[in-house]
Amino acid sequence: MTAPDLPLRLDLDTAALVANWRWFAEASGRALCGAAVKADGYGLGAREVVRRLAEAGCRDFFVATWAEAAALGPLPDGLSLSVLHGLREADVPAAIASSARPVLNSAAMVARWKATAPGRACDVMIDTGMNRLGLSPEEARSGVLDGLEIDTLLSHLACADEPGHPMNEQQLFTFRSVKAAVPARRYSLANSAGICLGQRYAFGLTRPGLGLYGGIPAPGAEGYIRKVVRPHAQILQIRIVPQGGAVGYGAIYTTPAAARVAILNIGYADGYLRAFGEGRGQALAGDVACPVLGRVSMDLLAVDVTSAPDLAEGDWLEIAYDLPSVSAVTGLSQYELLTSLGRRYQRCWL
DSSP, rough: OOOOOSSSEEEEEEEHHHHHHHHHHHHTTTTTTTTTTTHHHTTTOHHHHHHHHHHTTOOOEEEESSSHHHHHSSSOOOOEEETOOOOOGGGGGHHHOOSSSEEEESSSHHHHHHSSSSTOEEEEEEESSSSSSBBOOOHHTHHHHHHHOOOEEEEEOTTSSSSOOOHHHHHHHHHHHHHHHHHHHHHHHHHHHHHHHHHGGGGTTOOOOGGGOOOOOOOTTTTTTTOOOOEEEEEEEEEEEEETTTSGGOOOOOOOOEEEEEEEEEOOOGGGGGGGTTOOOEETTTEEEEEOOSSSOSOEEEEOOOTTTTTOOOOEEOOOOOOOHHHHHHHOOHHHHHHHHOOOEEEEOO
């Protein structure tokens, strides 16, 4: 049976995605520029992201788990894949069967990999102060890594989106000290925001994530990062609501004058969260802004289309979703807003 068309879609801009990667690659200087494609390519679809970035010249990719690695399928020769969450005991069969490298985060993982795949390359994460995943610098220098073939030694910046934060320099100093003691083929510290801190943070490999997909990772990137994701929702019904008519749950909004209201097939189950309700969000009919009326429902949304009289049932409206702007409106991070977009969208690469 042919699957019905979905009344929701994400228009995804290939040219913008590639342009963003190329901007980070140039900003990385002599370092290679990879790409974080975890969380299904930040919600865009990891397979499609990898294919497009690989065609643009990207060779190094990062996912969170072995399930994400398996979902990508076999990668073409010449591409590298790292699994950031490392190697649990339960991951061993998948790791043996995969060409991806585990990023070892603890002494226990190091011992497990030595026993599982002696001589096979891996990556290693060093915790330089974030206290998330990774071996401590003392562990890294203790000899526990002896005998490993380390492809990439990594760490992760905690405050790179704040250029003046003292922790950036502290982590850079710590990572350099570990680099001097632990031999590896490559070294990697900078994410999207870290690249914006300058080439001292680039080392041999950078790994942008958010910025590839249209997020502004740090001050200074405005004007360079292009928008990649544009949600659209179809109009299910248009109705005339008289003056004083209530719209949506709780009757919290009543029309000050008669209004033409479009009911769209989108709601918080699709990642368009309740924070956008009561006029904080809007849809776009070309250049005409159509404010959200009342509360966001689970899978329905009311917007005022009085100023767009030519709209009809079945037409599509773009949902305003500029990541920095909607982050400021909702108080949510750009990461949350991007990865919250659900599976009920058609993902249409342009």
